[in-house]
Amino acid sequence: MSVVGLANQTLTTPWLIDVVDKFTSMVPDDVCACVRDIYRRNVRRNDRLFAQLEEAVAAMNDRGVTPVLLKGAATLATTPYGRRGVRLMADLDVMVRPEETERAVAALTAIGYEIPDRSRSAGQRWYVELNRSCDVGAIDLQRSAPGPACFYRDFGHAPDHCRLAQLGRGTAYIPTPTFQALMLIIHDQFQDYGYWLGDIDLRHLVELRDLNYSAGGIDWAELTSQVSGKLMRNALESQLLALAELLGVDVPLSLRSRFIPRLQFVRRLMQARFPVTRVPLLAITVLDLGNYRREAAIEYASKRSHGSWSMPSADTLQFLLGKAVGVRAGKV
Structure with missing residues (x-):
């Protein structure tokens, strides 16, 4: 049951x-x-x-x-x-x-x-x-x-x-299966805030598995060669590590061995098993905050320097806290 x-x-x-x-x-x-x-x-x-x-x-x-x-x-x-x-x-x-x-x-x-x-x-x-x-x-x-x-x-x-x-x-x-995989990962990790919140969307992980076994499959080299920036690389490898560990997909070892993706995976498992840890483990988001600010600055051609580390704004913290404690369909 x-x-x-x-x-x-x-x-x-x-x-x-x-x-x-x-x-x-x-x-x-x-x-x-x-x-x-x-x-x-x-x-x-x-x-x-x-x-x-x-x-x-x-x-x-x-x-x-x-x-x-x-x-x-x-x-x-x-x-x-x-x-x-x-x-x-x-x-x-x-x-x-x-x-x-x-x-x-x-x-x-x-x-x-x-x-x-x-x-x-x-x-x-x-x-x-x-x-x-x-x-x-x-x-x-x-x-x-x-x-x-x-x-x-x-x-x-x-x-x-x-x-x-x-x-x-x-x-x-x-x-193509590779582009579909990229879109699913970006959707889960950033549009749905999964990377920041430590959520697991098992439905989309199963879809990634099925994409890899479909005609053509996922081209791991192409997928990773098109990823720019440390933030996206961390998010991509966090999802691929979950795909390998939870569903047994043969993801190249080089894409599931770095420290931050492995830390994110441990966090996701911890939160799934012990939901009470979701709020304190939000602190892990600061590890990639500088990467996010640098890459957002590039996207919007901002003249403001985002390279130095600082705490998230109060509005950002309140938003993430609300998502962390709320019920989200399909997420664990």
Whole structure:
């Protein structure tokens, strides 16, 4: 029951179908029935999401827009039908070029989508959420990859790391497994603040494992060669260390042996086992504060010196403390 409870907490329950099918005689009947029912329901839900994605891509193509599918949308488009039900998905993440955003929004509203939410200020990351009452998930339209732009500056344009794929009567860009891995890591570690908070997103670790075993797999040399800055290197290796230690993925030893990533991994395990340690272990964030400030200064061309060490601001500490003690879906 602890395994099922952890799977429910981390949104990985459908992946237990592999255990249930392989070890049916060793798993209690009620657990088998529960996992199979959840898996069947998720297959039906993801089938509807796939049909929704095909329709949306075709509508944008009709307006001259070829979108890039991100995260779950990319996984949905490339996963064999027999494996489509293992991933729980909340929405469809789609990226378009800045000059294509108005056409993309017009294409989607023309087929019935409404806009319940969108970015409000010029300094905020641009996004538009679109949904319809007949669908099981929203479309999250973006014009940049997830997370701070400074972490992608050596990768160039996203379509350069994608292939064109047919979806029904439409076409979309699908990122390579290596680029998908980079986006998942940046999303977890920085957009979701996992690196600062010491969270483990097991669902995304399982996705990284599956990406590595997919056709082409993750090119470790390419992944690391495109990473610039000490902060991103520490975050990347922290995630790869967790991938190797928790899921047995054969990550090169050179990418899981440095001190700060190993310290972060120990911290993550400690917090998962003993949640009361989450607040005191926030102190570990200061190890990379100087790296963050230097790299943010490069990104925003700030003239202010960020090289010297100092404590985080009171607002930053309050924000991180609130996240550390709050309940975050899918995180441990």
